[in-house]
Amino acid sequence: MIIDGALRDIDEEVDFVIVGSGASGATCARWLSAAGHQVVVLEEGGPAKAAKGDGLDAMARLYRDAGAVTTWGKDSIALLQGRCIGGSTVVAGGVQAGLPEAIWREWVARDKRWAQRLPWAVLEQARERMDAELSVHKTPHELWGESGAAFFRALPGQASPTWRNAPGCQGSGRCLQGCPHRGKTSADLMLLPQAEQHGARVYARCKVERIVFDGPVARGVRGHFDSGKLMMARARKAVILAAGAIHTPWLLLRSGVRSAGQEWRCHPRATLMGLFHKSLHAGPAASLAMDSTASPAAEFHLQTLSLPRSWAAARVPGLGAPLAARLEQVDQVATWGSSLRAQAKGSVHRGPWGPIVRYETTEKDRAMLLQSLANLAEAMLQAGALEVWPGIYGAPEIVTSVKQARELANIRPTHGLLPLFATDFFGGVQVDERFQVPGLRNLVVADASLLPTSTGVAPMSTIMAVASIIADRWAN
Amino acid sequence: MDLVFGAIVPGWKGKPLPRAVPRHVVLAMHLSMVVLDLLTLAHHGRTFSLLTIEARVGLLQRMAGHRWAWQRQLVGWWKLLALVTR
Numbered sequence: 001m002i003i004d005g006a007l008r009d010i011d012e013e014v015d016f017v018i019v020g021s022g023a024s025g026a027t028c029a030r031w032l033s034a035a036g037h038q039v040v041v042l043e044e045g046g047p048a049k050a051a052k053g054d055g056l057d058a059m060a061r062l063y064r065d066a067g068a069v070t071t072w073g074k075d076s077i078a079l080l081q082g083r084c085i086g087g088s089t090v091v092a093g094g095v096q097a098g099l100p101e102a103i104w105r106e107w108v109a110r111d112k113r114w115a116q117r118l119p120w121a122v123l124e125q126a127r128e129r130m131d132a133e134l135s136v137h138k139t140p141h142e143l144w145g146e147s148g149a150a151f152f153r154a155l156p157g158q159a160s161p162t163w164r165n166a167p168g169c170q171g172s173g174r175c176l177q178g179c180p181h182r183g184k185t186s187a188d189l190m191l192l193p194q195a196e197q198h199g200a201r202v203y204a205r206c207k208v209e210r211i212v213f214d215g216p217v218a219r220g221v222r223g224h225f226d227s228g229k230l231m232m233a234r235a236r237k238a239v240i241l242a243a244g245a246i247h248t249p250w251l252l253l254r255s256g257v258r259s260a261g262q263e264w265r266c267h268p269r270a271t272l273m274g275l276f277h278k279s280l281h282a283g284p285a286a287s288l289a290m291d292s293t294a295s296p297a298a299e300f301h302l303q304t305l306s307l308p309r310s311w312a313a314a315r316v317p318g319l320g321a322p323l324a325a326r327l328e329q330v331d332q333v334a335t336w337g338s339s340l341r342a343q344a345k346g347s348v349h350r351g352p353w354g355p356i357v358r359y360e361t362t363e364k365d366r367a368m369l370l371q372s373l374a375n376l377a378e379a380m381l382q383a384g385a386l387e388v389w390p391g392i393y394g395a396p397e398i399v400t401s402v403k404q405a406r407e408l409a410n411i412r413p414t415h416g417l418l419p420l421f422a423t424d425f426f427g428g429v430q431v432d433e434r435f436q437v438p439g440l441r442n443l444v445v446a447d448a449s450l451l452p453t454s455t456g457v458a459p460m461s462t463i464m465a466v467a468s469i470i471a472d473r474w475a476n
Numbered sequence: 477m478d479l480v481f482g483a484i485v486p487g488w489k490g491k492p493l494p495r496a497v498p499r500h501v502v503l504a505m506h507l508s509m510v511v512l513d514l515l516t517l518a519h520h521g522r523t524f525s526l527l528t529i530e531a532r533v534g535l536l537q538r539m540a541g542h543r544w545a546w547q548r549q550l551v552g553w554w555k556l557l558a559l560v561t562r
Contacts, residue, residue, distance in 0.1 A: 060496035074496040076549050098514040262562045314556040319540060323555075354498050362481050393541075393548060416545020419552055 002085060002198055004047055005205045006229045013234040014038040014201075016474070017221055018242055019208045019251065022087020022449075023460050024467035025242030026187035026195065026445040027130070031471035033198035041192070041202040041231050042223065044243075045084035048178055048188045048309050056375075058177035058308070062091050067324045073347065073360035074415035077268055080423045081244060084178075085204055089246070089460065093175045093182045093288030093421065094164040097457035098127050099465075107452050111356035114452065117433060118466065126465035134165035134185040136461075143171045145285020149336035150276070151304045154383035158292040158302075165460075168444020173306035206231050211239060211255040211443065218443035238442040238474060241429075242467065244379045244415045245449040249348040249428035252357035257437060260429050265454045266422040268361060271305060271337040272373055272392075273315055274385030279331040297376030298341070300372040301457065302379075315419070317389050317397045332387075337378060338372035339424075340365060341456040361420075366413035373418075376407035392418045424459050435470045446470045477509055479525055481558035483532040484551075505557070506548055515539070516543045 016032050018025045020042035064083040072079040082088035104297040107114040139161040152159045168183030182189055192202055193277060208223035220234035241248045252260035285306050292302040310334050316326045346359025353462045377399055378389045388399040394411045396404060428449040435450060437443045446467045448459055455462050482488045493502060516524045540551040
């Protein structure tokens with residue numbers, strides 16, 4: 001049952017209190033309630049409704065702070081996070097990529113205890129179980145779209161269709177605004193309804209402000225609804241933090257856990273655009289149809305993106321009349337992007353209005369990003385683009401030759417070269433063998449903030465697999 | 477705000493910002509306009525609204541290509557808002 005707000009103060013006691021209804025929170029709720037436990041899920045946002053327009057309305061309704069959250073530092077990376085029932089699963093492209101074994105080995109090399117915490121075989125088994133649950137399948141050829149097909153031709157041996165949890169995808173390319181056809185098995189449509197069938201209650205528009213402790217034991221959480229009414233949720237067995245790798249460390253810091261917030265990471269992303277001779281948006285196309293997954297543990301991944309028209313238009317070069325002229329051709333424009341497995345580490349802090357993320361890419365990261373964009377620009381020209389618009393400071397506004405494309409890699413990698421955004425966040429909290437915050441009891445972390453490094457690939461699948469393992473262990 | 481968005485996207489006729497946009501984002505938007513007016517005063521001796529349309533576009537273009545990243549990022553943000561609210 002989803003309870004949208006409250007008209008009176010609420011005080012209730014259940015077995016597990018879960019903070020956050022996204023990938024990890026919904027997964028925990030689904031498995032814990034199926035095992036017969038009483039579960040309450042607290043979500044800061046409201047019920048997810050696909051926005052009609054493709055503009056600011058969609059961002060305001062589904063994204064935290066209308067998508068205006070950025071890192072503090074010289075790069076100013078936009079941090080896009082879902083803020084609704086279902087969390088970021090509602091606004092993600094639905095890509096489900098398993099954790100590369102090389103990354104898991106890296107975790108074990110850093111700390112041998114990861115081999116016991118998350119044995120590879122158990123992790124793989126959990127991923128397969130979640131893939132089956134979410135009907136994950138490869139993007140079919142008819143949903144590649146013209147842009148995806150061009151990407152596939154331009155990167156032979158590297159490009160492959162993405163695996164997505166979108167069995168009802170109609171190729172409207174509107175994943176990032178919440179699918180209007182309910183074609184994605186996002187948490188609000190699949191895992192949370194299953195949890196509700198087993199008796200779980202989901203409270204929407206309820207912002208958790210503090211964890212309540214009794215000595216070292218977490219007893220519950222306190223928060224308030226948008227209506228101003230108070231929420232006190234008491235946990236008999238555990239409080240499970242699943243608010244994501246920004247808000248989970250922030251909530252711990254607010255609650256006096258001073259060790260939280262360090263070693264925060266993300267996948268910075270950049271896009272470039274290519275002008276083709278014909279419309280690329282005539283037929284159906286998935287939002288994220290293609291990915292370069294030939295080398296899953298690579299430092300960067302290239303992918304196609306089908307962005308809402310107004311979002312894509314913001315990357316079209318120029319202002320005034322030149323911009324207006326190029327906007328006439330926006331249907332002929334493909335947007336391809338690069339997602340970087342950055343080495344940089346940041347930190348989460350308490351700010352006056354909420355969390356502050358301090359983060360700056362390293363020079364090596366920026367050089368790698370430029371190299372990936374040079375590869376992408378070259379591939380775009382080989383795929384038949386008439387012009388590539390890199391949007392990089394110090395580069396030509398329009399790139400028309402392979403030589404110019406290759407020179408993008410030689411630009412001096414200073415900060416703030418191009419607009420960056422990130423949707424995948426990791427780290428910020430250390431956990432013990434039972435995924436509890438060290439030194440505290442019954443306080444479990446189940447989201448990406450417990451992952452020791454970034455995953456390199458889209459993390460949704462890994463987050464859900466890990467959350468289901470944690471739920472299994474606590475259910476028993 | 478209307479003048480800036482109109483200079484970025486000719487013929488811009490915008491909608492008001494949706495109510496769901498947080499107040500601190502709206503505040504940041506208005507503060508950025510104050511920054512723009514200060515920059516305009518420094519370079520042209522008058523506020524942005526008193527400039528000709530050509531001068532407005534020229535100023536924004538200089539900011540968009542400025543060596544200081546924060547000026548480029550500011551214009552990028554205005555451009556995004558202009559395009560998503562038109």
